[in-house]
Amino acid sequence: MLAIETSCDETAVALLICEGTAEAPNIRMIEQALYSQTKEHAPYGGVFPALAKREHAKNIVPLFLQATESVRTPGEISPPLTDARTDMLQEFLKQEGTLAEIFFEHIVPLPRPDIDAIAVTYGPGLEPALWVGLNFAKAISYLWDIPLVPINHMEGHILSVLADGQDSHESKVMSHKIEYPALALLVSGGHTELVHVTAPLSYEKIGQTRDDAVGEAFDKVARLLSLPYPGGPEIGKLAAESRILGETIPDSLIFPRPMIHMDNFDFSYAGLKTSVLYKVRELGDLDDTTKRLIARSFEEAAIDVLIAKTKKALESFEVQILIVGGGVAASGYLRTRLNALMSDFPTVTLRISSRDLSTDNAVMIGIAGYLRFIDDTKKYPPYHGEDLRAHGTLSLA
Numbered sequence: 140m141l142a143i144e145t146s147c148d149e150t151a152v153a154l155l156i157c158e159g160t161a162e163a164p165n166i167r168m169i170e171q172a173l174y175s176q177t178k179e180h181a182p183y184g185g186v187f188p189a190l191a192k193r194e195h196a197k198n199i200v201p202l203f204l205q206a207t208e209s210v211r212t213p214g215e216i217s218p219p220l221t222d223a224r225t226d227m228l229q230e231f232l233k234q235e236g237t238l239a240e241i242f243f244e245h246i247v248p249l250p251r252p253d254i255d256a257i258a259v260t261y262g263p264g265l266e267p268a269l270w271v272g273l274n275f276a277k278a279i280s281y282l283w284d285i286p287l288v289p290i291n292h293m294e295g296h297i298l299s300v301l302a303d304g305q306d307s308h309e310s311k312v313m314s315h316k317i318e319y320p321a322l323a324l325l326v327s328g329g330h331t332e333l334v335h336v337t338a339p340l341s342y343e344k345i346g347q348t349r350d351d352a353v354g355e356a357f358d359k360v361a362r363l364l365s366l367p368y369p370g371g372p373e374i375g376k377l378a379a380e381s382r383i384l385g386e387t388i389p390d391s392l393i394f395p396r397p398m399i400h401m402d403n404f405d406f407s408y409a410g411l412k413t414s415v416l417y418k419v420r421e422l423g424d425l426d427d428t429t430k431r432l433i434a435r436s437f438e439e440a441a442i443d444v445l446i447a448k449t450k451k452a453l454e455s456f457e458v459q460i461l462i463v464g465g466g467v468a469a470s471g472y473l474r475t476r477l478n479a480l481m482s483d484f485p486t487v488t489l490r491i492s493s494r495d496l497s498t499d500n501a502v503m504i505g506i507a508g509y510l511r512f513i514d515d516t517k518k519y520p521p522y523h524g525e526d527l528r529a530h531g532t533l534s535l536a
């Protein structure tokens with residue numbers, strides 16, 4: 140399984156060997172080539188879509204070549220490239236700037252790689268960014284006549300817990316199982332969701348953010364504190380320092396916990412961010428101690444709500460495991476709080492995706508691709524045609 144992910148600011152291509160059933164998959168990672176654009180976006184304090192698109196288009200072919208080195212068998216013959224087929228490839232790539240040129244120079248002359256299927260993220264995410272990966276995937280699946288499996292990025296985050304941590308130069312067995320039903324807490328820069336996973340590939344979204352995502356709030360608050368993008372790890376560092384120093388948060392720096400007592404599984408982070416904004420404006424120049432305390436107080440408010448809503452969901456749905464995925468799952472403080480929460484639910488197992496698979500990656504897309512592909516191989520022809528489009532607001536259920 141070859142997997143491609145370009146929904147936000149990571150360009151990633153992974154190659155996996157997949158066996159087993161949906162209930163007990165046996166997946167080995169051969170290679171993941173990933174380029175994170177955070178440095179390019181840092182000056183903007185967030186992801187700048189046109190820049191993300193350009194960077195994906197520039198980097199996807201080198202990453203593809205790196206990830207597929209081991210499956211480029213010289214004996215494999217590509218289907219003949221007629222004029223009509225060349226036109227079709229041009230059609231797939233015409234919106235992607237420099238990609239078309241790079242594709243014809245570096246991809247078209249290659250022997251057909253030994254790949255059974257290609258998985259690609261088609262949403263949710265930034266549409267210009269998604270289109271690069273999707274059009275590239277369409278082009279290679281058409282060029283080599285390989286089934287194409289479109290994947291919902293959020294399903295990838297859920298299934299990322301099937302994998303162990305990875306080491307990009309060592310193939311690694313990933314043989315965790317998911318016990319169903321499960322509850323998934325998905326926390327990233329674009330999403331904050333609670334999903335009831337009733338069976339393999341069956342999702343029921345029970346709650347989501349009504350405005351900003353939790354990771355987005357971390358990024359915006361970091362900006363208010365003049366911390367670099369992405370803000371989550373920076374806020375986490377300052378907050379941890381404050382705890383180590385044994386500081387006490389004064390009442391004047393306590394922020395609201397939006398929607399924490401509401402009888403639903405929804406979230407709201409815009410108001411919390413605004414409270415921090417007003418406080419920062421009120422205080423003017425911030426000394427290091429105040430910055431640390433604000434970072435910590437914000438982190439605790441944001442994560443209190445995640446924990447309260449997850450607790451409510453665990454009380455309402457009888458599940459075997461709690462899955463936590465998405466970039467914010469890398470937060471050490473969230474991990475500590477989740478571990479503490481589990482003592483209230485002794486029959487539920489906590490499964491947090493490993494740190495390197497919490498943030499966006501192609502391994503999780505490949506795992507989801509494999510489960511979808513073996514579920515119904517006939518559903519996945521090469522390239523699909525016009526019907527398969529990038530879908531920025533694609534929802535799990």
Ligand code: KG4
Nearest residue numbers: 327328329354371372466467469470498499
């Ligand atoms: O899943 P992800 O890589 O991309 C999206 O799909 O959005 O998540 C990125 C988000 C960013 O908002 C980043 O600030 C946040 O995850 N993040 C963290 C931490 N590491 C990354 N938030 C809190 N604590 C962290 N340690």
Ligand code: ZN
Nearest residue numbers: 327465466499
């Ligand atoms: Zn993500």
